[in-house]
Amino acid sequence: MSFEAAQYVFTAPLAVSRPDPYPEEERWQTIGLIGKLTVFVVHTWPESDSVTGEETGRIISAPRATAHERRAYEEGRF
Numbered sequence: 501m502s503f504e505a506a507q508y509v510f511t512a513p514l515a516v517s518r519p520d521p522y523p524e525e526e527r528w529q530t531i532g533l534i535g536k537l538t539v540f541v542v543h544t545w546p547e548s549d550s551v552t553g554e555e556t557g558r559i560i561s562a563p564r565a566t567a568h569e570r571r572a573y574e575e576g577r578f
Contacts, residue, residue, distance in 0.1 A: 501534075501537075501539060501562050501563065501564065502562075503559045503562055505534065505562075506534075506539055506541050506559055506562030507559065508534045509530055509531070509532040509533075509534055509539045509541050509562075510530065510541075512532035512533055512534065514532060514533065515530055515531065515532030515533075516530065516531055516532065516573065516578050517529065517530040518578065520542055522542075525544070526544065526545065527542055527543065527544060527560065528542070528543055528544070528545050529541070529542055530543065531565055531569060531573045531578050532573075537564060538564065538565040538569070538570045538573060539562060539563075539564060539565060540562070540563060540564070540565040540566070540569050541559055541561070541562045542559075542560040542561045542562075543557050543558060543559045543560055544557045544558045544560070545557055
């Protein structure tokens with residue numbers, strides 16, 4: 501999935517985020533529905549730009565959710 505399309509997971513009404521265990525930098529995992537597709541996005545948390553005030557983050561990866569991730573999301577265990 502393109503990062504442009506993956507960004508819509510952040511506005512999905514039932515999206516869920518949690519910290520990612522990656523040790524090198526603070527990362528987050530967000531899972532949610534875009535249409536009928538369950539998407540798993542690894543990203544940095546948006547921070548406010550000191551000049552523009554715009555909040556920006558960085559998407560690191562955005563694959564389709566695996567069957568295990570999708571099931572955990574659907575069962576509320578994500």
